[in-house]
Amino acid sequence: MTVAPNNTTVGEVAEGAERPIIIRTLNLKKSYQMGKVVTHALRGITVEILRGEFLSVMGPSGSGKSTFFNMVGGLDSPTSGRVFIDEVDVAQLNAIELAFLRCRKIGYIFQTYNLVQYMTALENVTVPMAFAGVAGDDARQRGMDLLDLVGLKERWFHKPIEMSGGQQQRVAIARSMANNPQILLCDEPTGNLDLKTGAEIHAILKRLNVQRGVTVICATHDHRLIDMSDRIMWIRDGGIQRLARRDEVTVQAGAIGGEENE
Amino acid sequence: MKVIEVRDQVSLPLRRCFQLCVHGIQYRLFRSSITVGIVSLAVAFLMMMLSTSYIDRQVGADVYRRTADRRLLEEWVEKLGVPMTGERLGRKVAAVGIGSLAWQELRRWGGLTEQELSRLRSVALRQAEYQGYLGKLDPGQRSALVGDRQGQDALAFLSDRQRMDDFFDKAKKFRTPLPGEGTRKWLDRLVAENAETAPQRNRILAGHAAAVQGLERDLGKRSVLEMLAQGDAGTLQTLARHGFALDTSDLDRLRTEAETALDAEQILALLRDEEMRAHIADRLGVEVRDVAPSHILKIGSSTRGARWLTDQVETTRQNAVAKIAALQESLGALTNLLKLSPDGIPAVCLAALADLKAGGEPSSVEARQLAGLIGHGVVRKNIGARVKLDPVLVKREQVYQVGSTPRGAVWLIEQMQMLRDQLPREIRDREQRLLEPLELPVERIVQVCQARLEQLALSEKLTRLEVAPEESWFGFSDRTAWLIIISFVVCVVGVTNAMLMSVTERFREIATMKCLGALDSFIMIIFVMESSLQGLAGGAIGIFLGLLLGMTRSLWGFGTLALANLPLLLLLGSAGVCIVVGVVLAAMAAVYPAWVAARLAPMEAMRIE
Incomplete structure (x- = not known):
């Protein structure tokens, strides 16, 4: 497989030589037909994401951030271009293989937590295990371990409605880790949370990234996350505006605020 | 990796x-x-x-x-008492089982061989199919095909070629499938065979009619129902003599049912008496004209009610007997009064008026008999009209007043003569209408009423399905x-x-x-x-x-x-x-x-x- 010439300016990848690539996109384009108007959500994104990397994706609303996420997470198919997850072309997978991929290889964290309302914390965590064919005491044990990991072991029997937003998001993180995925896709995980709780969530994500070597891709508006990231990607108008290592960003921190237009 | x-x-x-x-x-x-x-x-x-x-x-x-027993009884009563019609024979022949008792009866009455009766049955079956076809048509279509002819006529009139052609031309346009094989040949054959077998059918009808007549002669005054209620070996013999074949088990069923029917008839006959009707209406709180068989059956189906019925019949009867006696007595009185000369009556009346004035009772027998006249509605009314009084207010004084003049006496005599002519007829009437004493024991009344009430209810329910x-x-x-x-x-x-x-x-x-x-x-x-x-x-x-x-x-x-x-x-x-x-x-x-x-x-x- 030949890699198309990289048109977008990509910064030098730190330790790129040692770390293998886990997600690679090739000139990813997505457009929506809305009546007679064609909206271009993505205008050709080519990027390589490394294993074990903590990547923050930033950009204003409507920049194509979410579309990019859907493509990378195997939730939507691109109009043109390709997504390779560990050198597997996502477009080649059928529905059942896609379900397998979503179930075991990628964990999803949503801004709105999306816990199943009628299940307890533990039941929520074990749902993906059930889909993976793990059930019974085995699943319960692993579920409790994961809840312990996010610090909610004592509240395993609580329903989402009985928990705060931060606690719900922690349960959601435990759930996303249910089948030991390689990749965590977080879509503004702290968007609905206050600063302090947000920081706790960030800490948990970083810990998973460091301790378990999970690749974390995190869409966010929160600048504090930049501190934890290995690399930061800015998306604007469906294209990569900038891709920088963390150390490059700190220097230009003053300029970032001006760019964001929040 | x-x-x-x-x-x-x-x-x-x-x-x-x-x-x-x-x-x-x-x-x-x-x-x-x-x-x-x-x-x-x-x-x-x-x-x-x-x-x-x-x-x-x-x-x-x-x-x-x-209700099977009841139906069996109705069937036999009709069979034994009424000569069959052609239509009924047709239905009977189509439904009869080959070799059954009914089959043998038909053969005997018609003097037919097995083959002849079999052929008759086959014709009857096809005839039924043809009638069924006519039944499925709507009235307009039916009328176009056969007019208002029914039964045998509806088939026999097709023997005319022209009419048959007509029939087929019209029938082909209807959506209802034609009977039998649906061919003209089939219907032609049926018409022909139906005509050929007509004499045999008539022989059976004649045979049956003769049997019914013979039986009636043998029974004399007894009714068919009474004979069946007796239901012994003699009955079977009588029936057999006229070609009716009845087996013993059916006879047993018929006997029970006929007994019930007779007893029920006796109970229902009470309704014919005005006074009984009035009593029943009174007891149940309904209008006299609304009293129906179900009412008397309802009363009779409880022991208390049955006892009440028996008692009522007895008192009603006694009342009626007493009334007849009274009528006869007044007839005697009339005869006695009419013996008086026209002059005698004013004398009696004046004497009676004098007695009354003195505050006593009229002393002569004739005077008391004259007073009895106002017991008769007609006379009371006539006297009322004569003295210009409401008939209700008419008392014996008025009678004596009328009789005290010669002209009045003559008028009274006319009235008495009219009454004398009428009374015997009324007595005869009353004697005829006198209730039969209800001789059934109370338990039997209850039993019969219950059975009959159930039958009534059942037949009503059947219509409700x-x-x-x-x-x-x-x-x-x-x-x-x-x-x-x-x-x-x-x-x-x-x-x-x-x-x-x-x-x-x-x-x-x-x-x-x-x-x-x-x-x-x-x-x-x-x-x-x-x-x-x-x-x-x-x-x-x-x-x-x-x-x-x-x-x-x-x-x-x-x-x-x-x-x-x-x-x-x-x-x-x-x-x-x-x-x-x-x-x-x-x-x-x-x-x-x-x-x-x-x-x-x-x-x-x-x-x-």
Whole structure:
């Protein structure tokens, strides 16, 4: 497989030589037909994401951030271009293989937590295990371990409605880790949370990234996350505006605020 | 080194799907109740229709069985007492079993050989088919084909070639299939054979008529019913002598039934007496003109009532006897008075008036007899008219006043002569109308009244059955079947709607599940399963409701007869059918919403309102 010439300016990848690539996109384009108007959500994104990397994706609303996420997470198919997850072309997978991929290889964290309302914390965590064919005491044990990991072991029997937003998001993180995925896709995980709780969530994500070597891709508006990231990607108008290592960003921190237009 | 290997996702075992599904239903009880409600209504309707139809059918069969003896009696009374008509013979020949007793009777009366009677039967069967065809036509069509001819005439008139041509030309345009093989040849043959066998039929009719006559002669004053009520070996012999074949077991049934009929006749005869009618109306609180056989039977079916009846008959009878005696006495008095000369009457009257004035009673016998005249309505009225008084106010003084003048005396004599001519007729009338004493023991009255009352109720109930059981699907009429089908359609649409709403409400949950690795099949299964479970619950509730409604309806219509005839196995079967119908309807209704849910894109989970 030949890699198309990289048109977008990509910064030098730190330790790129040692770390293998886990997600690679090739000139990813997505457009929506809305009546007679064609909206271009993505205008050709080519990027390589490394294993074990903590990547923050930033950009204003409507920049194509979410579309990019859907493509990378195997939730939507691109109009043109390709997504390779560990050198597997996502477009080649059928529905059942896609379900397998979503179930075991990628964990999803949503801004709105999306816990199943009628299940307890533990039941929520074990749902993906059930889909993976793990059930019974085995699943319960692993579920409790994961809840312990996010610090909610004592509240395993609580329903989402009985928990705060931060606690719900922690349960959601435990759930996303249910089948030991390689990749965590977080879509503004702290968007609905206050600063302090947000920081706790960030800490948990970083810990998973460091301790378990999970690749974390995190869409966010929160600048504090930049501190934890290995690399930061800015998306604007469906294209990569900038891709920088963390150390490059700190220097230009003053300029970032001006760019964001929040 | 490859960390991510993609294989096929495992599908969840049904047991896990079921657990997840039940878990969800518990959370959405309200939404579930809509589906449950809709399904239960449809199932209740079906169950009600099924249960009433089965109970009705059972009741019908039971009533038919219970009235079998009565029908047998009616059949025999007619057979023994009334010469058969041609139509009746036709039906009888078509229905008779070859070699049966009735078959032998027919042969004997007609002097026919086996072959001849067989041929007659075959003609009768085809004739019945032809009549059945005419019956299926609507009145306009029928009239176009055969005019207003009925029975034999409707067939015999086709012997004319021209008419037959006409018949076929018209009949071909109707949608009703022609009888028999539907060919002209078939009908030609039937017409011909029908004409050929006519003399044999007439021989049977004549034979039967002669037998009826002979029997009547033998019986003398007795009625057929009385003979059957006697029902001994002699009866059988008498019958056999005239060619009637009756076997002993049938005779036993006939005897019991005839005895009941005779006794019932005796009880019902009481209604012919005005005074009895008045007593009965009084007892039951109804108008005299409304008193019906069922009233007297109702009274008679309890021991107390039966005793009351017997007593009433006795007092009524005694009253009537006393009245007759009184009439006879006044006839004697009249004769005595008429012996007086025209001058004698004023004398008697004046003397009586004087007696009255003195504050005493009239002393002469004649005076008292004259006063008796106002006991007769006509005379009282005439006197009232003469003295210009209301007849109610007429007293003996008025009689004496009228009689005290010579002209008045002559007028009184005319009145007495008229009365003398009338009285014997009235006495005769009353003697004739005198009630027969009710000689039945109380227990028998109760027994007969109960039996007759039940028969009355049964025959009334038979008319209340809606549909002939054999001709329909599950015993439903076309209209009911349509209603049921429509209720199913409404149910499916309703459940589909409820499930679609449920899908809309749960889109985020469904999309999240898909992000977590749920297969499309899993989503489909839990939705269909959820709906099926709700269908199951709805079915159970519906069966209960439907059974309740159906039983209430049957009880209302047939009373305890419905309870005695609960077709338990059939009802159980119906319940099974209803459960299956409920589940299948709900599952079918959920297929489309489930498909919509399964196709929901997983990225919907990311959407934020």
